[in-house]
Amino acid sequence: MKSTRIPRATIQRLAAYVQILETLSQEGEKVISSEGLARACGVNPSQIRKDLAYFGEFGVRGVGYYVQDLLTAIKQSLGIDRIWNVALVGVGNLGRALLRHKILRKRGFMVVGAFDCDPFKIGEEIAGLEVYSSKRLQELAQELNVEIGVITTPPKRAQRAANYLVEAGVKGIVNFAPVRIDVPENVAVEYVDFIHHLFSVAFNISLNLSKGLF
Amino acid sequence: MKSTRIPRATIQRLAAYVQILETLSQEGEKVISSEGLARACGVNPSQIRKDLAYFGEFGVRGVGYYVQDLLTAIKQSLGIDRIWNVALVGVGNLGRALLRHKILRKRGFMVVGAFDCDPFKIGEEIAGLEVYSSKRLQELAQELNVEIGVITTPPKRAQRAANYLVEAGVKGIVNFAPVRIDVPENVAVEYVDFIHHLFSVAFNISLNLSKGLF
DNA sequence: TTCTGTGAAAAACTTCACAGCG
DNA sequence: CGCTGTGAAGTTTTTCACAGAA
The missing domain is CATH 3.40.50.720 (NAD(P)-binding Rossmann-like Domain)
Incomplete structure (x- = not known):
């Protein structure tokens, strides 16, 4: 976990990623690339990689991101892994x-x-x-x-x-x-x-x- | 009216200015400075001057902005001067x-x-x-x-x-x-x-x- | 004098491009 | 080989600082 100040815009986008990942998860998708996720929410792929990098390394090179793991990781990062x-x-x-x-x-x-x-x-x-x-x-x-x-x-x-x-x-x-x-x-x-x-x-x-x- | 592309964030803020100006107008305020407006919506005074400058010169130097005139001008700029x-x-x-x-x-x-x-x-x-x-x-x-x-x-x-x-x-x-x-x-x-x-x-x-x- | 309008400087954010790992 | 993670470059947005009008 990096200690840099996290852009407000990043937080907003993470919330959007959560929504898309939950849909993907329900549809049974196991893996998603930064490009796939980017297309789904209308941003640049490296934007997504940068956003995630603020919190850790969640992807697998050559593969992409495991939907369920990424979802869990983002929720934890945002503090929404609880009620x-x-x-x-x-x-x-x-x-x-x-x-x-x-x-x-x-x-x-x-x-x-x-x-x-x-x-x-x-x-x-x-x-x-x-x-x-x-x-x-x-x-x-x-x-x-x-x-x-x-x-x-x-x-x-x-x-x-x-x-x-x-x-x-x-x-x-x-x-x-x-x-x-x-x-x-x-x-x-x-x-x-x-x-x-x-x-x-x-x-x-x-x-x-x-x-x-x- | 300038022809530069107007930042999305500017539009969002103009919407906030409208709300504040309407309140001021109802309270009978006639004039407001960029600093007063800035305090009311939690942004920097020059931000406000810049935002307004995209659409024209609405202020009076040494005085500030006439609430009613500014409201009309912003509404017109945003295209919300109609139903x-x-x-x-x-x-x-x-x-x-x-x-x-x-x-x-x-x-x-x-x-x-x-x-x-x-x-x-x-x-x-x-x-x-x-x-x-x-x-x-x-x-x-x-x-x-x-x-x-x-x-x-x-x-x-x-x-x-x-x-x-x-x-x-x-x-x-x-x-x-x-x-x-x-x-x-x-x-x-x-x-x-x-x-x-x-x-x-x-x-x-x-x-x-x-x-x-x- | 006061407070706007605005170039110029600074900061923030986004995109590129590629090294590096699986 | 493919796709992530990331420094560096590029772009946009914000803030500063001051000239200039009322």
């Missing part, structure tokens, strides 16, 4: 969808607590989980051994949700609310905002159109 | 959440058609929109003047959904399914996969933990 307990704050449309979506659990992220500040929602049961008052976050998160918080509140309540989560001792937050949040620097934050992707598509369409016209 | 018609394919948990979420519409993306291949879902009404058979995509998308497709199907059906959308003449696709899709190169594609962000947070937590231990 992470997650608390979800904000039970709106998006929050509900995430709670019902099996993908979180399938990927090793188990939502062990759902929280909201709306009295009408507190006590409701969604996907087998009771909705608790956000004020009980600190108390319950410790009890439930929560490590990651997911914020799906409206933008105005995101900072408060973040505060509760930090107080409750979570070490990472995935924020779906379209606002920046302030947290201590030892808390890892990721922002998810699909509107950005729609903007990006809109921009590219406009660009293509103008290329066609002139 | 885009969107077709959504795949009415599962995520699809439903997007249909009900007001944010799409608020940002200028109007879902004008919802499609699914499950006979049980066809005919259902969600957020005032009838669910149609995916097979009718081509016919209806043209009628409804759809320009962007959003795929929220399970991974296995994503490629078929993409094919339908391309046949229907959409020029851009936002794919929420965790698989790569093949489309003609004049169709802009963006992938949305929040699991990547959870992976990223998990990795960073693991990293912080190991830093703390050694």
Whole structure:
């Protein structure tokens, strides 16, 4: 394992590799070359070899990578070779969808607590989980051994949700609310905002159109 | 307007600037400096000036940027100064959440058609929109003047959904399914996969933990 | 004076090209 | 022989630093 700082982009790509390798594994493929993997995820083959080299030597020269071994190695490198307990704050449309979506659990992220500040929602049961008052976050998160918080509140309540989560001792937050949040620097934050992707598509369409016209 | 190729990262950041500027605008702020904006979205001030310079000169030296003017200018540059018609394919948990979420519409993306291949879902009404058979995509998308497709199907059906959308003449696709899709190169594609962000947070937590231990 | 716009420098990231191992 | 692992080259993106306009 190298000690160089690992590019953020590499982490993003590793996540993509995991997805492709899991599909390959399900399809019964045993071996994949960097070129095959590259084609499957639209990047350069040496990019893949470089990305993997940050964490170790997982391939066999002249052969390629054993799908199952590589999958295990990447998951271990990313720290996703185990289950992470997650608390979800904000039970709106998006929050509900995430709670019902099996993908979180399938990927090793188990939502062990759902929280909201709306009295009408507190006590409701969604996907087998009771909705608790956000004020009980600190108390319950410790009890439930929560490590990651997911914020799906409206933008105005995101900072408060973040505060509760930090107080409750979570070490990472995935924020779906379209606002920046302030947290201590030892808390890892990721922002998810699909509107950005729609903007990006809109921009590219406009660009293509103008290329066609002139 | 410069003719250099605009970095993808710039487009992503412009989308973030839009969000912040809209908040500022609502709060009645008239002027913002590149430094203020930089602080609000966690980037370097000259990054912001560079990003904006790709599209023109929007600032006033010694003053900063007029919030409203800058907002208008960025929206125009991104091609989001108008309404885009969107077709959504795949009415599962995520699809439903997007249909009900007001944010799409608020940002200028109007879902004008919802499609699914499950006979049980066809005919259902969600957020005032009838669910149609995916097979009718081509016919209806043209009628409804759809320009962007959003795929929220399970991974296995994503490629078929993409094919339908391309046949229907959409020029851009936002794919929420965790698989790569093949489309003609004049169709802009963006992938949305929040699991990547959870992976990223998990990795960073693991990293912080190991830093703390050694 | 303040704060933008921008060349030039620095850093980060990607691709190349090939040595080296199975 | 084929494909990985990797230094070196190349490219892109970010940051610096300062000239110049309001």
